Amino acid sequence: MSTLASTNPLGHPWPATRTPWPTRSAPLYGPDFARDPFSYYDSLRRTFGPVAPVTLEETGAFRGYLVLDHGHQLDVLQNRRQVWTRDSRWYRDLAEGALPPDHPIIPQFAYRRSRLYAEGTEHERLSTPGIRALAELDLLRTRDLIEDLAEQLISALFTDEEPGEVNEADILHQYALQLPLLVLMRLMGMDESSALATGNAIHEMLSGGPGAAQAAADLDATMRALVTERQTNPGPDLVSWMHHHNQESGLDLAELSEDVWLQIVAGRGASTTWICNTVLELLTNPDLNADVVAARCSMSEAMNHVMWINAPIQNLIGRWATQPTTLGGYDVNVGDLAILSLGAISADPAMRGVDQYISRTNKAHLAWGAGTHGCPARDLGGLIVRTGLEVLWERLPGMRLAVPKEALTWDLPYVARSPSSLPVIFPRPPAAPKDGQPWTTQPKFISSPPRPISTEPKERPSERQGRLPRWRSLVAWWPRR
Numbered sequence: 196m197s198t199l200a201s202t203n204p205l206g207h208p209w210p211a212t213r214t215p216w217p218t219r220s221a222p223l224y225g226p227d228f229a230r231d232p233f234s235y236y237d238s239l240r241r242t243f244g245p246v247a248p249v250t251l252e253e254t255g256a257f258r259g260y261l262v263l264d265h266g267h268q269l270d271v272l273q274n275r276r277q278v279w280t281r282d283s284r285w286y287r288d289l290a291e292g293a294l295p296p297d298h299p300i301i302p303q304f305a306y307r308r309s310r311l312y313a314e315g316t317e318h319e320r321l322s323t324p325g326i327r328a329l330a331e332l333d334l335l336r337t338r339d340l341i342e343d344l345a346e347q348l349i350s351a352l353f354t355d356e357e358p359g360e361v362n363e364a365d366i367l368h369q370y371a372l373q374l375p376l377l378v379l380m381r382l383m384g385m386d387e388s389s390a391l392a393t394g395n396a397i398h399e400m401l402s403g404g405p406g407a408a409q410a411a412a413d414l415d416a417t418m419r420a421l422v423t424e425r426q427t428n429p430g431p432d433l434v435s436w437m438h439h440h441n442q443e444s445g446l447d448l449a450e451l452s453e454d455v456w457l458q459i460v461a462g463r464g465a466s467t468t469w470i471c472n473t474v475l476e477l478l479t480n481p482d483l484n485a486d487v488v489a490a491r492c493s494m495s496e497a498m499n500h501v502m503w504i505n506a507p508i509q510n511l512i513g514r515w516a517t518q519p520t521t522l523g524g525y526d527v528n529v530g531d532l533a534i535l536s537l538g539a540i541s542a543d544p545a546m547r548g549v550d551q552y553i554s555r556t557n558k559a560h561l562a563w564g565a566g567t568h569g570c571p572a573r574d575l576g577g578l579i580v581r582t583g584l585e586v587l588w589e590r591l592p593g594m595r596l597a598v599p600k601e602a603l604t605w606d607l608p609y610v611a612r613s614p615s616s617l618p619v620i621f622p623r624p625p626a627a628p629k630d631g632q633p634w635t636t637q638p639k640f641i642s643s644p645p646r647p648i649s650t651e652p653k654e655r656p657s658e659r660q661g662r663l664p665r666w667r668s669l670v671a672w673w674p675r676r
């Protein structure tokens with residue numbers, strides 16, 4: 196756990212006086228909230244206005260200002276008044292040890308030395324190699340990769356029943372959790388054995404169990420080994436491209452490894468939840484599903500609609516005040532937390548005109564964040580989710596929810612709000628289109644290999660290195676919860 200800090204990150208003592216926490220605040224937990232957060236946001240808005248003081252657990256120690264409306268969210272995210280930071284060392288209650296130390300959300304925002312917690316020129320320095328590497332991706336080839344992996348995962352869903360028999364699967368555990376992680380690990384240039392170790396370590400780390408700390412350490416070691424390997428032996432992958440674009444920024448091994456970690460961990464969670472939320476919306480909104488099936492609405496449009504009504508990241512934790520300020524009429528102290536409620540957008544009266552047709556194409560939602568910390572991987576994230584859904588809809592046309600929507604339970608409703616499982620049933624089609632075909636028959640490059648960057652000639656990666664590995668055993672493997 197973090198050491199207690201009696202000074203702020205600039206080394207100055209925290210202000211001696213604090214405006215008292217509002218006498219009235221609302222819980223952002225509990226069965227009412229978990230069952231229907233959207234009505235809950237609506238009632239918070241009616242009770243408190245555009246900003247609501249909330250607590251995240253029973254003792255009330257874990258508290259922050261929930262920002263419910265679009266205008267205030269933009270104001271904080273774009274930080275026009277230069278008072279907010281993403282650097283969680285500014286969270287005074289955390290620094291002073293006021294939070295329950297084992298609260299499961301703390302690891303989600305605990306400070307790490309990465310672009311996510313950096314500001315200004317340091318943020319730019321730490322972001323540049325990753326952003327430039329992403330720009331090198333060949334998205335058409337990447338789509339092929341995603342499609343291949345999705346096909347394999349779907350083939351693994353079929354049990355041995357005869358065509359026409361009803362099959363059952365859990366789309367969360369058997370598909371949505373796996374696809375983005377497999378894609379990201381492959382794009383980073385991992386071989387099958389380190390991808391396996393990484394997948395295991397991420398599961399262990401996120402489970403928060405007794406092995407979590409060891410898993411996090413193992414993950415760090417794997418990332419460092421990967422970066423070191425790619426520095427000496429570059430290939431057609433994002434880590435090699437990050438190294439290539441690192442000349443000016445000069446990230447050291449720890450910083451580069453941290454950024455690879457960040458991209459994998461940040462990318463997989465939101466993509467998984469977006470897949471689940473869209474599957475759920477399509478299976479419970481017959482009009483939308485009919486429009487998608489009849490091509491009156493593209494899958495991208497259905498996904499955009501979901502960004503409005505059930506954003507993958509519901510509540511962003513967060514931003515912290517570096518100066519005394521006001522927010523929605525409240526006096527905010529240095530070190531107070533603002534939580535951006537991206538999922539509450541439908542509760543904002545200003546957004547009420549966005550009906551289910553406008554929401555298919557209007558991109559004014561804030562589900563990608565905004566400002567300097569807004570998501571840098573929108574094209575890739577959108578591609579992973581869209582391809583995953585399109586393959587799913589093509590291969591499992593008769594899919595239905597196996598339980599009523601009301602019977603679903605939700606994990607971490609105050610952050611990502613992902614269903615704990617997403618059981619579906621579907622008839623086995625007469626012949627699965629690509630079942631039994633070789634994994635990948637021809638060499639494919641995710642990006643072209645980086646050019647040599649020093650005056651010493653380096654070998655260009657061979658065709659063989661650029662070939663997609665057959666990850667059959669990796670796809671077959673997956674820890675079941």
Ligand code: HEM
Pocket residue numbers: 281310311312322379457458459461462463465466469507508511513561562563564565567568569570571572573575576577580
């Ligand atoms: C597909 C669904 C995705 C969604 C909805 C999403 C959403 C977001 C949001 C809301 C933020 C802002 C965080 C903040 O302001 O505090 C963010 C940041 C970030 N995302 Fe994504 N993301 C997605 C996919 C990805 C993928 C695939 C990657 C990596 C390949 C990625 C990498 C990152 C990184 C590195 C940041 C931190 C940026 C910074 O602090 O400068 N995301 N994402």
